[in-house]
Amino acid sequence: MAKSSGTAKMAASKKKKSFGEICKKNIGFFFILPWLIGFCWFKLYPMASSLFYSFTDYNLFKGINVLGTLQNYIDVFTTKKIVRALGVTFRYSFITVPLKLAFALFIAYILNFKIKGVKLFRTAYYIPSILGGSVAIAVLWKAVFRDDGLLNTALGFFGINGPSWLSDPKWAIFVICLLRVWQFGSAMVIFLAALKGVSNDLYEAAAIDGASKWRQFFTITVPLITPVIFYNLVTQLCQAFQEFNGPYIITQGGPRNSTTLISLLIYNSAFKQYDMGMASAMAWVLFVILMIFTVIAFLSQKYWVFYSDDDGGK
Amino acid sequence: MKTKFIKRAAAAGLAATMALSMAAVASAEADYDECTITISWWGGEDRHTATQEAIAAFMEKYPGITVESTYAAWDGWEEKMATAFAGGTAQDVNQVNWNWITQYDADGTTFLDLNTVSDIVDLSQIGESYLEMCQIADTQAALPVAMTGRIFYWDKTSFDEVGIDTPKTYADLLAAGEAFAAYDEDYYPLALGEYDRMILMVYYLESVYGTDWVIDGELQYTQEQIEEGLNFIQGLEDAHVIPSIQTIAGDGASSLDQNQKWIDGKYAGIFEWDSSASKFEKALAEGREFVVGDYFPDFGEYQGGYTKVSLAWAINGSTEHPKEAAMLLEYLMNDPDAAKILNSQRGIPVSASALASADEAGLLDAKTVEANGKVLAWASNALDPLFEDSRLKSSDGVYYDVMAGLSYGDYDVSEAAEILIDGINDVIGG
Numbered sequence: 001m002a003k004s005s006g007t008a009k010m011a012a013s014k015k016k017k018s019f020g021e022i023c024k025k026n027i028g029f030f031f032i033l034p035w036l037i038g039f040c041w042f043k044l045y046p047m048a049s050s051l052f053y054s055f056t057d058y059n060l061f062k063g064i065n066v067l068g069t070l071q072n073y074i075d076v077f078t079t080k081k082i083v084r085a086l087g088v089t090f091r092y093s094f095i096t097v098p099l100k101l102a103f104a105l106f107i108a109y110i111l112n113f114k115i116k117g118v119k120l121f122r123t124a125y126y127i128p129s130i131l132g133g134s135v136a137i138a139v140l141w142k143a144v145f146r147d148d149g150l151l152n153t154a155l156g157f158f159g160i161n162g163p164s165w166l167s168d169p170k171w172a173i174f175v176i177c178l179l180r181v182w183q184f185g186s187a188m189v190i191f192l193a194a195l196k197g198v199s200n201d202l203y204e205a206a207a208i209d210g211a212s213k214w215r216q217f218f219t220i221t222v223p224l225i226t227p228v229i230f231y232n233l234v235t236q237l238c239q240a241f242q243e244f245n246g247p248y249i250i251t252q253g254g255p256r257n258s259t260t261l262i263s264l265l266i267y268n269s270a271f272k273q274y275d276m277g278m279a280s281a282m283a284w285v286l287f288v289i290l291m292i293f294t295v296i297a298f299l300s301q302k303y304w305v306f307y308s309d310d311d312g313g314k
Numbered sequence: 315m316k317t318k319f320i321k322r323a324a325a326a327g328l329a330a331t332m333a334l335s336m337a338a339v340a341s342a343e344a345d346y347d348e349c350t351i352t353i354s355w356w357g358g359e360d361r362h363t364a365t366q367e368a369i370a371a372f373m374e375k376y377p378g379i380t381v382e383s384t385y386a387a388w389d390g391w392e393e394k395m396a397t398a399f400a401g402g403t404a405q406d407v408n409q410v411n412w413n414w415i416t417q418y419d420a421d422g423t424t425f426l427d428l429n430t431v432s433d434i435v436d437l438s439q440i441g442e443s444y445l446e447m448c449q450i451a452d453t454q455a456a457l458p459v460a461m462t463g464r465i466f467y468w469d470k471t472s473f474d475e476v477g478i479d480t481p482k483t484y485a486d487l488l489a490a491g492e493a494f495a496a497y498d499e500d501y502y503p504l505a506l507g508e509y510d511r512m513i514l515m516v517y518y519l520e521s522v523y524g525t526d527w528v529i530d531g532e533l534q535y536t537q538e539q540i541e542e543g544l545n546f547i548q549g550l551e552d553a554h555v556i557p558s559i560q561t562i563a564g565d566g567a568s569s570l571d572q573n574q575k576w577i578d579g580k581y582a583g584i585f586e587w588d589s590s591a592s593k594f595e596k597a598l599a600e601g602r603e604f605v606v607g608d609y610f611p612d613f614g615e616y617q618g619g620y621t622k623v624s625l626a627w628a629i630n631g632s633t634e635h636p637k638e639a640a641m642l643l644e645y646l647m648n649d650p651d652a653a654k655i656l657n658s659q660r661g662i663p664v665s666a667s668a669l670a671s672a673d674e675a676g677l678l679d680a681k682t683v684e685a686n687g688k689v690l691a692w693a694s695n696a697l698d699p700l701f702e703d704s705r706l707k708s709s710d711g712v713y714y715d716v717m718a719g720l721s722y723g724d725y726d727v728s729e730a731a732e733i734l735i736d737g738i739n740d741v742i743g744g
Contacts, residue, residue, distance in 0.1 A: 060397070061417065061418055061420070147564035147565065166563055166564055167561070256718060256722055268710040272392075272705070272709075272711070273705050
């Protein structure tokens, strides 16, 4: 009896120990549990719902019917308005992403020099990124770009009759693009951190060999910060394709839908037409487009991105 | 003498009825729960201030009831509220647009049936015909605050500068276009956005043909008739009566009342709801004279145009405090003190007691009274609530597309008419 009691105690202790071990083993899981719950509830569930809705005719006030077909997706690629919005989104992204990256890198490069008041300049250049798409920015942008605004008044001094920036479909897209490029601060800060990581020895050696500043920039700086350029490229591409604030606050997608980006159309479809089914389908098409570009960017890495553990890069 | 006696007797009778019904309401209100209720509305600064003041007076009258307010300007408001209605998260008491009743309360469950709280809210203060306008699915979904219609307003100072009188007829308006162009190419006698153009076109067509725009869910105008209306609008633009849509967009203003050209008198006229024209008057630069215009008798044989419920108050169908919400509604609609605070911020009240109180105290805006009188006396057509459906009138809707497309030259008149008819039929056909 005593023997059997001792065995039971040992078994219990073993069991207890193994539970403790399990806890210890999975401590990492417990730490990320709050994030996992948040992710499932706020990301995974809405994404799964929207995927389901994209196969329905869900209207906020009329209920829901499962279509059982790809009709919404077919409509995305056959409705003139949506195809046009996709075209505008591509145009917007392909204009703003290279410009923003080039501008952010250029300013970061300048601000990396030891010049007087550099901290002030860094702050000043970062401020537009904080302002984002606010009402104040809308007012400012309209004051600059309206027909008799600051820009056309300035052009007038040189005898140039400026265009209707906000109301001419040919020009309005550039106003929206400029807003995005102007907000280059966050990309600039990341570039600046990368530039700080480039060893001075390399520049000194290059200078001794007679390399000009431009040569140093293209043969030392750029290759060494390609991982950061890659990171900025992917994040900026994702942000540009999802841009909403700029056109929403400044042009509301006008004139004549020339600044209606796909995300604005998704919003209009969901919250003005209440057509959640179509809005969900458009959102998923946007997601797939972004995935394709991201995959292309990742696959292209091996051709142009140099990591320190690449043993000198490819 | 006899007539005078009858009038006095009728007035005394009405006063007695009002007093009795209000006394009945007062007894129903006597006990209530301490709670917090919420309210939402949109509007301009003056409306915000007046409504907040009225709510503060309500909380003083009913200690224990706390009212939390949510309010903003119109931009983006409907999207916000539509989502709240669909998600069941709307405030307890909500200022609603007339068309919201058909759009968001088709089955009569989004808003509380006010007949269920008629012991608290005195429905008898509002005429039966007005109440009917806010009924759906056998429920009293909301209470109309005021009736309104579109009418011309002029910046008389601009017309004085140009040297002509404000238009009294369509011919005068066309002549004004010519005179303004000769004075300065940047000056126009009238400014109309996309939706304004749509409403003016309907007013014109109803004046010519005398038929309501939509009856029993069917558009009453043919392609040819609508083309005639679109030609009328395009004719105004061609005659320098109204600026093009591109010109207005190029002004970079978020709304016409905030447009510098309106403020400075370069745009000298508007076609606006009588209930919301005061914001245009307030926006004008100092010293400019704002006058109410007249309907044009030479548009056609009929008195076109329509009146509609300007705004209404509704209670959320899923409120946890229907009684207290109803008390707030009753206060805002019928209480004499509230009427004096709110005066004509939402138009001329249709509530008999509110109108009497505000009028007695001389608190109604004289121009709003004048304009409302003209609107009610002239406009003879009925409006289908779906005319204002957001799928048609939002900046993403058919009205904007057609009117802007026509003005930009993207559509010819025939194409524009076709798109308009298809878009309208899509909405009214369900």
